[in-house]
Amino acid sequence: MSLSDDELRAELRRRSITAPPFQSLWSAAAARVQRRRSPARWIALALLAPAAIVLFLLFGTRRPPPPLPAPPTVQLPLEGLLTLRLDGQLPLDGLARPIAEPTPFAGFDTRGRWP
Amino acid sequence: VDSALALELKPQLAALHPASFAWALACCRDDPAEAEDVLQTVYEKILDGRARFEGRSSLKTWLFAVVRRTASEARRRRVFLRPWLLLAPTERPAAPDEEQAGAERATRVREALATLAARQREVIELVFFHDFTVEEAARAMGVSAGSARVHYDRAKHRLRAALVEVR
Numbered sequence: 001m002s003l004s005d006d007e008l009r010a011e012l013r014r015r016s017i018t019a020p021p022f023q024s025l026w027s028a029a030a031a032r033v034q035r036r037r038s039p040a041r042w043i044a045l046a047l048l049a050p051a052a053i054v055l056f057l058l059f060g061t062r063r064p065p066p067p068l069p070a071p072p073t074v075q076l077p078l079e080g081l082l083t084l085r086l087d088g089q090l091p092l093d094g095l096a097r098p099i100a101e102p103t104p105f106a107g108f109d110t111r112g113r114w115p
Numbered sequence: 116v117d118s119a120l121a122l123e124l125k126p127q128l129a130a131l132h133p134a135s136f137a138w139a140l141a142c143c144r145d146d147p148a149e150a151e152d153v154l155q156t157v158y159e160k161i162l163d164g165r166a167r168f169e170g171r172s173s174l175k176t177w178l179f180a181v182v183r184r185t186a187s188e189a190r191r192r193r194v195f196l197r198p199w200l201l202l203a204p205t206e207r208p209a210a211p212d213e214e215q216a217g218a219e220r221a222t223r224v225r226e227a228l229a230t231l232a233a234r235q236r237e238v239i240e241l242v243f244f245h246d247f248t249v250e251e252a253a254r255a256m257g258v259s260a261g262s263a264r265v266h267y268d269r270a271k272h273r274l275r276a277a278l279v280e281v282r
Contacts, residue, residue, distance in 0.1 A: 008271060011224050011278060012243045019136035020151050022129045029158035036163070 121162045127174055128161070134245055138179050141240040142186035145225065153186045160185065172254050179241065179255040227277035235270035238263050 139150035160166035166181045168174060228236055234256065241252035253263035
């Protein structure tokens with residue numbers, strides 16, 4: 001059995017709803033608006049706002065220090081390389097690792113010595 | 116505090132108050148305390164000029180639109196502050212007059228309404244309970260008339276099914 005629109009309407013209207021008194025809600029709303037507009041609120045705001053800005057400038061903009069720069073890459077000095085090639089010795093002081101077998105290239109023998 | 120316009124509207128708002136509260140209740144998932152808060156906020160908005168009646172629709176349509184918007188703002192705020200409430204089932208306290216004999220039907224209607232989607236419930240409340248036309252309901256709900264009509268038809272269909280089931 002289906003309900004007609006009127007029956008549906010009647011069913012919905014069976015609910016009884018008790019509203020709170022209008023005047024109490026209206027007065028409470030008016031009191032809140034009054035409080036919001038009161039001069040004391042604005043004076044407090046006028047005092048607090050600059051203080052908040054000063055505090056922000058003092059503490060709010062601090063950032064952690066930037067990370068330290070990475071140590072520079074050690075470049076092999078050209079004269080050191082040349083010295084190494086010419087005398088066939090181990091690397092100079094300050095070089096990270098010894099070069100056991102110098103790479104041969106034109107003009108040098110396999111041990112890196114001048115023929 | 117009362118602005119001139121608010122003072123002018125006050126008698127009409129007082130006359131519409133029971134209907135406004137019923138609408139607020141519908142917008143707040145039948146929570147009377149929340150509906151009261153929402154309605155008070157609506158009056159605040161009218162008093163401080165945040166909600167201004169400009170005569171583009173009837174006062175009732177405008178007021179109901181403000182109630183609906185305020186209720187959804189309150190709901191968003193509540194969910195933002197207490198997101199866990201989304202997980203909790205919404206239990207509505209039974210109204211004292213509903214506990215009396217003969218209140219079963221009201222409970223049944225309430226339960227049937229609860230099965231509807233929010234928009235469907237709103238349009239059916241506005242049309243059946245508050246005597247709005249579907250077009251006025253659309254204006255109060257902030258949707259197009261076509262969309263409101265679709266919600267209205269679907270709501271009637273589901274409501275009928277739910278009420279006939281329990282008959």
